[in-house]
Amino acid sequence: MQKIEDYIHTRKLKDKLDEFDFSKRSENMGKIINYVSEYFNNYLTPEDFSEEILKLQQNLEKSRKRLEEDYPTSHLFIEQFYMKHQKRIDTFIGKVVQNSVETPLCYRLSDYMAIAVEEYTKRWNEGPDRSSMKELDPVIVKWIMDAYHEYGVNLLDFAYGYMSEWEKKYTETTYSRDIKESYLINHYDYQYQDNPFDINQWYEQHKDRPFIEGKKYFLEMLLMYIWLFEILDDSSYWGEYTQLMIKQRKLPLKNEKRRLIPVAISGISYPEEIENTIEYIETKDGKVKQLQAQKYILAIINEKQTDNFWTNQVKRKDIIQNLKETFKLYGMPKLLELRTPMKNAAMGIQELISIYYELLHELKNYKTVNIAIRTQSSKSSKEPLIYSMNDIMKLYNTIKEMKIDLKIMLDMVDTIRTV
Known part of the structure; x- marks a missing residue:
């Protein structure tokens, strides 16, 4: 439904009326009066107006939830503009943003045409992958x-x-x-x-x-x-x-490549051409009896579900003391691996992080120690704390939020059994 000025403009175009033709001044005045009379008597009726408003409101209701999500502070303006002009400026904004190569670089208010454009851009900018x-x-x-x-x-x-x-x-x-x-x-x-x-x-x-x-x-x-x-x-x-x-450009690149490094594990043999210079050692108490290689990874395994590094403070102190002795004898390991604790009412992500801080404090004189939590890919009688992808992401986000240097090791053990 058109507003009166739009209706008059439409009729003028249809009748080719030229208001600046002074030779037809009286005729033009009569036509304009007729346009106004027809608008109120024939075109604009209460029934048609109510029906038109109802349609607009119904259309708006269908997209109101999305508008509130995409434009949290400007959606009311967009709704009012639509009711007044029957035009969806949010659609126009979306096209402008999507068709601009430099939209991902907008960061100042002056970079945006309006606050709504800023809201739309931030809504769909999920960050670099x-x-x-x-x-x-x-x-x-x-x-x-x-x-x-x-x-x-x-x-x-x-x-x-x-x-x-x-x-x-x-x-x-x-x-x-x-x-x-x-x-x-x-x-x-x-x-x-x-x-x-x-x-x-x-x-x-x-x-x-x-x-x-x-x-x-x-x-x-x-x-x-x-x-x-x-x-x-x-x-x-x-x-x-x-x-x-x-x-040529003197860029300070690290130029590192991801590569798999084989480690020597008891019971596993590599082909002769594969050189492994890092030894993988498992210990229950933090002690190492013998070292075959100069470089090593030390893994603290959980002896019992109810009596181990995570659940028994006395045993944890003994293990940490033994670790210090091991470091003095053989030097720092490439990595200190901790197995995930079991999930229970007294052990969650926050408790894990607290014990990690306790370990860091005890090893504060060994500033080069790298510590990792190893996930568990299979369940036993109890559920591991770090087991599913949700568990891993929860720990990852906590580490990121707290800005701590704790690494995550993924347990990639093949649990498929052949019949």
Whole structure:
């Protein structure tokens, strides 16, 4: 249902009325009076108006819950605007945000067109996905995560959006009838470039942002990472490129690679070509009788469910004292492993953390000790405290929130039994 000014405008267009044609002034005045009369007598009736309002309210009610979630402080304005103009500005805001490559970098109020845009952006910004950065150097990952935690910006999402434009411009998908597969053809020369992906121009325009300033080559590496690993699916240039960034750009990269390190465990034999220089030792009391290798991992196993490191304070003190003697004899282990306690009314995550702090205090003179809690993948008569994925995430979030250096070891024992 139109408001009176909209109704008059519609009729003017239909009748091609020109109010500035003074030769038809009297005629035009009569038509305008007729428009107003028709509007109130024929177009705007109480029945039609009530029905129209009811429809608008019903439409609004269907989406009210989502509006309150997406726009917690501005949803009332959006609702009032809809009732008055019959236009959903939240839909417009969503399209603007989704179609802007630089939306993930908004962090100042001046970056947003309105408070509603800010609310929409924060609602759908879930943070960078660590699983998408497996091959990125830890220094780059830390920069991305720090920017998110401090400014609420998602550099990873921005990089994906930025590189999607290059993908559209420089790549094409072709189908080969010979091999009956589709493959990607790249038309962009990205190797050994001083200004790959026009990074220089973009950086000059955005270097005033605190999370971008001085991080030009960090951003370049992030863009190159997505180009190679996600778009081209060809990482052959990545190793050489990383070394170039370290040597030529002087980037302080750790250049670490995740790798599995075999450890010597009693009863397990490796092929001759596999070299293992770390010994894995289990102890109930913290003592080590003999060490075969210079490096070792020491695991404190729970002797009994009701009489062990976690539940018996006297025994815990004895174990800690024995650990000190072991460290004096053989040096610090690469890792001190603690098995998860059993879950009961007196033992939860907070109690586990308290005992961890107690252990840290007792070993305060051994500042290089690394401590880990090992999960348990199978149940016995009692349920382990750290057993399910929910248990693991609860412990992980507690560690993260309290900012403590406690590691989590996943027990990957195969519990499948063949019949």
